[in-house]
Amino acid sequence: MNGEVDEESSLVDINETAIFLNLSKAKVRKLIERNILRNNWGQYTNLIRFTKKVSHIEEGSVLNYSDANLEIIRGFPKIRRCLLLEPALKKNFSSVDEVAVEEKMNGYNVRAAQINGDIIAFTRGGLVCPYTTEKVNELIDPTFFEDYPNLILCAEMVGPDNPYVAKTCYDVNSLDFFVFDIREKNSGEPYPVKKRRETLEAYKIKQVNLFGYFKPKDAHKEITKIINEIGSEEREGVVVKDPEMILQPMKYTTSNSNCKDLEFGFKFYNDIGRDYLFSRVIREGFQAAEWNENNQKLKDRCYRVGSSILYPMVNTINSVGKNKKVTEDAQIKVTRLEVLDLFKQHLNRSGIEVHFEEPIPEEDGYIVKMKKLNKSTNDKTESIWLGDYW
Template identity: 30%
Template sequence: MSELELLKRSLPQRFKKSPEEMLKALEEGRLEPMSMVSGFRVKKGLWGLEPGTVLTPEWLIPAFPRIPRLFVLKEGLRRNFTGPFYAEEKIEGYNVRLVRLSGKIVAITRRGYICPFATDRWPDFLDLEAFFDRYPHLMVCCEVAGPENPFLTEWPPYISRDIRFFVFDLLDLSTGCLLSPEKRYRLTEEFSFPAPEVHGPFSAHQWQEVAEILKRYDREGREGLVFKERQGQRVFKYVTPRSNLEDLRVSIAFAGDLHPAYYLHRIIRLALAHLELEERRDEELWRDFGQAVFPPLLSALKEVKRGGRITEQFRIRLRSKLAFENLLKHFAKTQVRIKILHQSWEDGYLVVTFSKEYPRSTDFWASKLSGAPEVD
């Protein structure tokens, strides 16, 4: 089947376009053929479809919604919730959407790629075959978290090895709407799906109770909370001071790859949360901020100064060699440079250690150290 014919079958009726329009979208690279399944990912927004949307003959799989962030808790809850809401733990990990397409259950990333890693590992944690047999029209939204994931170097403090999956939403593909929290809670319990910790329901005037949860999460090193209307689609998020400090710690070496706003936003969030939660004395915040930023920054500068490169190291385990080969193809497609350091079979899993290289950040620091002038 040609790409044009597949696209015709994949576009819902409300998005029907002329063959010329569809060909133009393919030629311009706004749509990209998927790997492992028949369909397309929306690479650049078009026709009202957001990047990360996936088009297949079976379903239109919507992009992950961007969740608005609350910078202050008390006024944020009062302003945005008129009725009861739940507070769910925000898990430090990466998001995937699990769906059954052409009989195969695959994990789709935020950008619309098939994730070979999560596609390989979900059977270790979720009974999805039984779930999709009964609910083929639902999409399972998961957070993949833990020290042995291939993308992030932050994870919840209560996961000491490997990874875990957490089901944080269920979406009805026939309507494009999320299930209400309570309906999702019933289904995740019925199928024994692991899920984030849930608190509530609360009303906005109970913000101090919510603040106490966040203070505990901050002490424990957890990321934060996601607030969801009891009946409705409104969702907001709020992260702990510790989460902002950890983001700065793990990212400061990669300043050549990240926009300066990435750091500024976290500093602003840190200051506002510090004022509201009052979990630390001012002097403790200054100390914690310095300890988060300067050791990794100086380490990166010393590494580049002696001719080294900015890298991150990862350790993962997979159920098959093919999954690792597909992951390598995914890295190549997304222009991620890696170096395999070690691989061996342990207890039925292929365990791989590899490093990611960050040439732009290496060049960024090397330029500064070389004395190159810069207009700012």
């Protein structure tokens, strides 16, 4: 499959955009020329996405040119990662009386917003995902956006019918939408934690778990307990927040999550970036040191990390040596086959090579199994089996 095609950027009004974003007209022209401002596809060509961070505008931000007034759906800011809990809490949260600790769920990040009367779901990169858009429209109360058209729901999509990160550790039958943030259009200003939770509860919109509010000086002990508990259930981690959302949040993950990432990464060792793999090992080292693990626990961790690296990689090498393609298997569930066709186009344009099996009819839709081919790992492993050097 081909990568992204060059889209026309004729819909970008250079003068209006420059004024709206507080950028020079020359800067906007350069962004268009360099394909940093790019149209979405199909019926959404009026939605212009930022493929890179530009000045104060986050990567994945989306400009809407259809309404009478130009508006921007700000990209979700990256959350900094904590490696040592106690010193990170002391340095970054000592100015607040308490911190909110919420669950970091393992799925894929989306933003849902009302655009010209329709509820649309954007990926982290600012693309309109047809599959996620259908799911969001099925899962949330549309009156929320009727009452709050100027708000954006930032959420994690989790569950087994997940084309990107399929997980079965949550009590989700298919795919569900869990909000972790509400932000305003244009400004990107977040709602305070309590206000967000109360607002969403009124519409019965699901949210990530809130583990509690803790004093910063004691929070590392409570978070360690939480991490051990959810880690045993193969869940990902936590996000620590200033309840007023003035200070920047930070995230912290379980050992199980780090090792699952390593398993995935070394299964497709030649497709996944080395920074992705190395950073997971670093997290394990800092966590073991802060927790002052005894010799046996450290040995257990070493075995866990080593197993996460070697077993999947050896399985990949052996599979390719037996002429079997190594694939990333997933499935989705759609109510309309039209959505499946649109989703295939979406992946094709994104440069993702996928084989879809025939849809399996069910009472409330269709299950579609899919195999994503990570070509570089398959090709590299095959060439080595044929005698090539590394």
